[in-house]
Amino acid sequence: xxxxxxxxxxxxxxxxxxxxxxxxxxxxxxxxxxxxxxxxxxxxxxxxxxxxxxxxxxxxxxxxxxxxxxxxxxxxxxxxxxxxxxxxxxxxxxxxxxxxxxxxxxxxxxxxxxxxxxxxxxxxxxxxxxxxxxxxxxxxxxxxxxxxxxxxxxxxxxxxxxxxxxxxxxxxxxxxxxxxxxxxxxxxxxxxxxxxxxxxxxxxxxxxxxxxxxxxxxxxxxxxxxxxxxxxxxxxxxxxxxxxxxxxxxxxxxxxxxxxxxxxxxxxxxxxxxxxxxxxxxxxxxx
Amino acid sequence: xxxxxxxxxxxxxxxxxxxxxxxxxxxxxxxxxxxxxxxxxxxxxxxxxxxxxxxxxxxxxxxxxxxxxxxxxxxxxxxxxxxxxxxxxxxxxxxxxxxxxxxxxxxxxxxxxxxxxxxxxxxxxxxxxxxxxxxxxxxxxxxxxxxxxxxxxxxxxxxxxxxxxxxxxxxxxxxxxxxxxxxxxxxxxxxxxxxxxxxxxxxxxxx
Numbered sequence: 001x002x003x004x005x006x007x008x009x010x011x012x013x014x015x016x017x018x019x020x021x022x023x024x025x026x027x028x029x030x031x032x033x034x035x036x037x038x039x040x041x042x043x044x045x046x047x048x049x050x051x052x053x054x055x056x057x058x059x060x061x062x063x064x065x066x067x068x069x070x071x072x073x074x075x076x077x078x079x080x081x082x083x084x085x086x087x088x089x090x091x092x093x094x095x096x097x098x099x100x101x102x103x104x105x106x107x108x109x110x111x112x113x114x115x116x117x118x119x120x121x122x123x124x125x126x127x128x129x130x131x132x133x134x135x136x137x138x139x140x141x142x143x144x145x146x147x148x149x150x151x152x153x154x155x156x157x158x159x160x161x162x163x164x165x166x167x168x169x170x171x172x173x174x175x176x177x178x179x180x181x182x183x184x185x186x187x188x189x190x191x192x193x194x195x196x197x198x199x200x201x202x203x204x205x206x207x208x209x210x211x212x213x214x215x216x217x218x219x220x221x222x223x224x225x226x227x228x229x230x231x232x233x234x235x236x237x238x239x240x241x242x243x244x245x246x247x248x249x250x251x252x253x254x255x256x257x258x259x260x261x262x263x264x265x266x267x268x269x270x271x272x273x274x275x276x277x278x279x280x281x282x283x284x285x286x287x
Numbered sequence: 288x289x290x291x292x293x294x295x296x297x298x299x300x301x302x303x304x305x306x307x308x309x310x311x312x313x314x315x316x317x318x319x320x321x322x323x324x325x326x327x328x329x330x331x332x333x334x335x336x337x338x339x340x341x342x343x344x345x346x347x348x349x350x351x352x353x354x355x356x357x358x359x360x361x362x363x364x365x366x367x368x369x370x371x372x373x374x375x376x377x378x379x380x381x382x383x384x385x386x387x388x389x390x391x392x393x394x395x396x397x398x399x400x401x402x403x404x405x406x407x408x409x410x411x412x413x414x415x416x417x418x419x420x421x422x423x424x425x426x427x428x429x430x431x432x433x434x435x436x437x438x439x440x441x442x443x444x445x446x447x448x449x450x451x452x453x454x455x456x457x458x459x460x461x462x463x464x465x466x467x468x469x470x471x472x473x474x475x476x477x478x479x480x481x482x483x484x485x486x487x488x489x490x491x492x493x494x
Contacts, residue, residue: 091436111490113439131487132439150487151442167483169446188480189449207476209453228469230460274456274473 022093028059028072030079035124037078038102039109043085045095046115049108051122052101059100065093134171172211187211191276195283198223198267205270212276215269218283222261227271227278229254234271234278256280293318425451431488446484453477 032038038057040047045064052058057079061070067089071082083096091114102108107125110117117128118136125143128135131150138157147154147166154166154173162180166173172191175183179199185192187208194215198204200222206213217223217238224243227234233253240258250257259266271278288296288311296308312319425447432443454477460470 148483150446169480170449186476188453272469
């Protein structure tokens with residue numbers, strides 16, 4: 001008679017073997033020219049994009065079951081990758097995790113419903129979208145960075161000279177060292193946290209309907225700041241040179257407006273919330 | 288007639304042939320350019336072949352977009368426009384969505400153009416956009432995500448609730464202070480966020 005221990009070992013063996021059979025890897029290579037376009041559509045799973053060392057797009061995909069396959073196509077300088085869910089696939093069995101290497105000047109479009117979306121060390125345009133996807137973009141320069149999420153957290157770190165637009169319904173948005181001609185965040189209930197110097201001469205508009213907004217700036221910042229919470233409150237730790245004229249009434253505790261630093265190179269900073277709090281604070285030496 | 292009135296009137300008489308329209312168009316290069324673009328879209332739509340009929344997804348997207356813009360009302364008995372558009376219209380089927388897209392484009396254009404205008408004009412433009420949020424068909428959105436995992440459906444429902452709240456809040460602020468640009472901006476942002484939610488529900492990759 002088979003002992004209990006043997007039965008358990010057999011059962012574990014079957015499960016492990018099944019997992020190994022189900023999970024598989026695919027690798028695809030595409031030769032592209034300058035400023036290629038790369039799109040990855042992945043219903044379930046993560047996507048990480050990093051720069052490659054050549055004019056080649058390399059796609060490494062880990063498929064978590066045989067209920068999903070990877071469709072790929074190249075049309076000229078454009079590469080499209082799509083996770084194709086087969087009958088019966090769900091969020092677990094339909095999961096594919098991608099690591100994609102692209103030339104640093106490539107423009108990328110990533111979509112995932114649930115996985116994390118990450119892009120780093122690029123200088124082509126970056127467009128990331130996913131209802132529940134956590135988004136992390138870092139070390140990107142001279143590019144458009146567009147992010148749309150429903151409840152995923154958004155982290156942008158070291159985006160230089162970017163045209164940045166983030167739309168998030170309820171996810172928290174953190175911008176660290178992000179500057180450029182336009183930096184705009186619109187959220188319904190997410191918290192917005194900006195840490196940086198607001199660059200030179202850009203337009204920064206951070207808006208959350210009910211979420212709090214916090215901006216932490218260093219002493220050398222030059223910015224023309226206006227902040228207003230329609231039903232909430234505002235706090236200002238930094239002495240601003242008051243403006244002689246504003247189009248809205250400066251209701252103490254609900255709004256402030258003024259200039260910090262050198263007017264000639266200052267950026268325009270607009271902080272708005274309906275019912276959240278706004279806090280403009282000075283960055284400490286440790287930060 | 289000013290720019291806003293002309294653009295609104297184009298939704299009813301789209302060729303700009305009325306006397307007052309013509310008078311305004313003679314003096315306004317911006318509106319003349321808009322009219323030329325609309326005519327080009329209409330002409331291009333006429334040339335489309337029946338063989339190029341779009342997928343049901345496109346019809347659905349147009350329907351939802353029109354509802355979001357408040358240009359059509361939800362249909363309770365038959366929730367989709369698909370049968371009525373697709374059944375027996377033959378090649379003419381393209382004309383209806385083309386007209387719908389014209390109206391939609393016009394609506395968006397009018398709303399966008401309202402931003403830098405004087406306050407009196409803005410109030411007139413904002414008014415149609417601030418319909419009761421219940422006019423937007425939330426049921427359609429939830430049906431779009433019906434096949435999603437339960438956790439995702441819950442997230443859509445929760446975010447829909449929040450964005451509807453934000454629309455109500457902002458609407459209240461606009462009613463209280465119609466000349467407050469921040470209140471109007473809040474309302475516009477709230478609608479855009481709701482629009483994004485619908486867009487995400489429709490655009491997500493499906494099995």
